[in-house]
Every structure is written in C-alpha cells, then in structure tokens.
Amino acid sequence: MIESLFQEIVFGVSIGGWVTILTMICIFVVMAYSRIPAEVAFIGALTVLLVLGIIDEEEGLAGFSSEPVAVNAAFFVIIGGLMQTGVLYWLTQNVLGEARSFTGAIIKLMIPTSLLSAFLGSSNVVSLLIDAVKIWSRKINLSPSKLLMPLSYAASLGGMCTLLGNSSNLVIAGLYTSHTGQPMNIFEPMLPGIILTVLGMILLVLLQRLIPDRQSSDVSFESTSDYTVELLVPTDNPYVMQTVEEAGLLTPKGGSLVEIMHFDREIVMPVPKDEPVMGGDRLIYAGQINDLLELKRTHGLVAADHHVWNINEIDTKRRMRTAYVTFGSELIGKSMAHSSFERRNNVVLVAVARQGHRVEGMPREISLQAGDTLLLECPAKGESQLEQANRRSLKFFDSHFVPQLGPKTVTSAIVLTLMFIISSFKILPLITASMLAAGVLMMAGCCRITDVTKYIEWDLLLILGSTVVFSVAITKTGVASFVATNVLDLCHSNPYIVMGVMCLLASVVSEFISDVGAGAVFFPIIYQQSLLLDCNPLPFVMALMLSVALSFASPIGSTTHMLVFGPGSYRFTDFARLGTIMHLVLLPILLLIITFIYPF
DSSP states (O other): OHHHHHTSEETTEEHHHHHHHHHHHHHHHHHHHOOSOHHHHHHHHHHHHHHTTSSOHHHHHHGGGSHHHHHHHHHHHHHHHHHHTTHHHHHHHHSOOOOSSHHHHHHHHHHHHHHHHHHHOHHHHHHHHHHHHHHHHHHTTOOTHHHHHHHHHHHHHHGGGSTTSOHHHHHHHHHHHHHHSOOOOTTTTHHHHHHHHHHHHHHHHHTGGGSOOOOOGGGGGSOGGGTEEEEEOOTTOTTTTSBTTTTTOSSOTTEEEEEEEOTTSOEEOSOOTTOBOOTTOEEEEEEOHHHHHHHHHHSOOEEOSSOSOOTTSOOSSEEEEEEEEOTTOTTTTOOGGGSSHHHHHTOEEEEEEETTEEOOSOGGGSOOOTTOEEEEEEESSOHHHHHHHTTTTEEEOOOOOOOOOSHHHHHHHHHHHHHHHHHHTTSSOHHHHHHHHHHHHHHTTSSOGGGHHHHOOHHHHHHHHHHHHHHHHHHHTTHHHHHHHHHHHHTTTOHHHHHHHHHHHHHHHHTTSOHHHHHHHHHHHHHHHHHHTTOOHHHHHHHHHHHTTOOOSOTTSOHHHHHHHTTTTOOHHHHHHHHHHHHHHHHHHHHHHHHHHSOO
C-alpha cells in the first residue's frame, strides 16, 4: 500500500522522489544551520528512506560495503602505518627548503604539496604540513596566512590527480563502476588533474596579492607571562580555610583561577569551587592583568617570585597546547564556563585568540567561534587520547610525536609504492590492493593492530556509505531521469552545454556542502544524461569528478580549507575573494580539457 502510494506521479516525479528530494534538502539545511555532525544528519536521512520503504535493507547496507568505503578504511590504516614508521615525518621534514622571495616560497610549497596530496590524500597532507609551514614562514619572515592558503589550494589541486587524492574521487569512481561494471584506473584523472594543478598554481602566483596577510593567533601566545598572574596566599591571610568560591577567588573580575599549587606542591587543576584556600598556596590566574593584580589589594595576596608557566619551559606534569575550534564543534556558541569540556578532559583554557588577536576578557566566559585559537593547559601524557576524544570539536597542531626512522620506514614506503603499481596496472583491483597493503603493514608491525581504530575516521566512512545510498535512491525514484530530461530540453540536447551546466551547478553546490555529497547527488543525473544523449559517460563523469573538487571560494567547501582556517586566522571573505576567481577561471578550462581528452 505504502509502496504503491510512493510510486504515484506528482508534477512528473513520484511521491517517493519528492520525499528523497525533501530529505536531501533537509540534510543541507541541517549541515548549514546546525552543529549536528554531518554523519548524524546523513544517517538520520538514510533512516527516513528505509522506514518509508523508498530503499530496502539490501540497498541500505550496500552503500556501506561499497568500494569507496572499503578503500578509504584500508587507506586510513595505511596512513597510520606511514605515520608510525616515520615515512610521513621524513617527508614533511624534507619537502621545504630556503626561499628568497614570497613567489619562490609559494612555488616551493605548492609543488611538493600537490605531489604528496595525489598519493596520500589532500587532507592528510595538509594536517601533516601545517605546523611545518608555520615554522617555515617565521624563518623566511612571512605571516603563516600567506602560505597556509596556498598550501590548502595546492593540496586540493593535487588531490584531483588520482582516485586516492580526494574522497569524492573514490565515491564517483565507485558509482561509475557499479553502473558500468568497468573499474576505473587509479590514475584515470591524472592527465586533466596535472594540467589543472599546473594552471592553478600559476594562477595563484599571479594572484598572490589577494592572499591575505593576517597576524597569526600564535603570536598572542608566545609568552604566557603576558596573560597569567601568579599570586601567593600569606599564612595569616583572613581567607585561609575558606573555599575559593566563598573567598571570591574562583572567578574574580577580569579572569579566572586555573590552578592552585598548595604548599606541599600538590597541584589542583581544574579548581573545584569547594577547594579550600591554605596559607602558602600559589594561585595561578588567566585573564586581564590589571584586573587580576587588584586581588593583591582586595584579598591581601602577594606577588610570587616567578611565573610557574613559561611557554618554553613547561612544567613536567602539565604543558601548553594550541588547538583550533573546528567547524561543527560542540563548543561553538558556548563558553568554557558553561561547558563540562575542561573537567571532562582535565584541561584548562588559558587564553583565546580570534583572527590573529587575543580576545579580551575572561577566557572561560568567551563565547567560542569556529576558527578560534585556544591555548590549553593539558596533561603532559595522553596526547593521542585527548586528540582522538575531541577531534570533532578541536584540532590540535602542536603534537611532539617524533617517530624513530628505521627498517620499518623503508618497508612502509615499499608497500605504498607496490600498492600503486599493482592497482595502476590492474594486476589487482584498487579495493584488493589497498586492503592487501593495509594487511601487510599490520603483519609487518608497521601499524600496531591496537592503534588501527585510532586512525580510521568512522564519521567519514558513514558519510561515504550514506551518500552512495542516496545516489541509489535518486536513481530508483526517478529523480535522476526527471532532472536529466528537463535539463536536456533546456539545453537543446547539446552535450557540451549539458556538461557545462551540470558541472557549474555541482561545483557551486560543493562550495556549501561537501564535495562528496555534491558528487553523489549529481552523479546519477549526469550519468543518465550521457545515456539519453547516447554519449560515452566517461567524459561526463570525469568532468563531474574534477568540478566538485574546485571548492576554492568557501572555507566549508573543502576539508583542507577548514584545517587552515584557524591557524591562518582567516575570514570567510578571504577565501571568497581569491577562490571565486580561481573557480571561474579553472572551471571552463576543465570543461575544455575534458572534451579534448575524452571523446563523447
């Protein structure tokens, strides 16, 4: 009964099709206007389609067992092995050199970044290089913002060159294989990808004046003595044996109490409101220096002889770490004072910087925004656990993990190289080659089995599986055929115009959602159009694959842009100003290249 109801046609589309369209719109709205994780939104929408019978259980599960999901899962393990054995550490330490000019610095940065991104994935490379680029920029007297945006753009461009460069490439290639039965070569997009990468880098050099010069947020954190005050409680102080809250010492005007060192050297951090004040205690505050020094007068405290914290000489039990608030973080719109984040993770917020400048006021009372830089006082141990537990909310870029280089380093590099050779010559399918490589790395001890799950980004796998199912729903409900037919009528069935219109729409949509989502939504439509036009579907698919990767005009359009947004102290308009020009120039060139390389 319900199934027949959903098959009824309304305005040329079945009711099931309208439900599918409405569900997709809801996903986009949720992702744009709420902090609900993307994978939760996709899984929720998938549940709606299953419950209403628009897709059946077999179709719903098929997406999560598809090639893009399996290859990405295996590749996460491979990346973990490369990190643990030091391959990626060696690469990041050797890709940069000396530069005599800004132009030279851009070129020296973008060439190796694009090459590495093609083989290791754009987001992986950017995550690894951010700290190195920040240090390098200081050595050559440049603001990190002048190099972090070229880093992100170069990674996005290089990621176009292979199927492993971007997750959207794998999704579209997997959908192409499921529709045609023909596996796509891992290097299929290499030729147009290389041309676009070279032209994109040339364009970026020509437009280098549009790269913003922002003061790095880290400058605000170079000396903790600028924003921490240590005060000593005399033995005869009248507030001794009162709680910090009763004494008015927990959240005084202009700051907050972040740590107490008792006379017996016991450190209390975070400080509970019922912690007693004792003679000889050292109270460490963060906030406005002038306001905090008033405590000396109002509460009979005295200045300590030295600062407990120094950014270069951190206490062995605690240390400072820098983190950036990610897009979609649970902390956005909240203050630490109204969140359980500090106590849950045994950390204390010391200072907040935004767009290169320290935010004035009490750090724990500041309402946080995406891209904010946080200086946190954290445990010296358990770095990986802290990062893994909070990777949805914060991105840490100051890990001091230095792997030991040795025989396993060479083994990992050889396994990665063989994986590319085997898959590119079609000795084994990509899914088999990648899973085999992951297995060999684990058996060789290059990637500890107990750490495998730490490197797998489960949220991305859920999104990939869901998008594949949505592509099936769009085809099954007739939405793809309806849109394809109407676009063909508007474009007078001209394949060049059809390709141009669809790729323009897909690339614009990818600026506001993910390239993965845009690729999965538009694939069944553009594939159906190629069949209706009696054309080879490969040029249409390749054009779509590359066009959704041209997300340069918005920081939320690409994972790499979101990674550099905080460290570069950027604004949304910084990407729009430069990225829009690159988008408008490269898209028509992309379409022209595709028509020359892939015949209709």
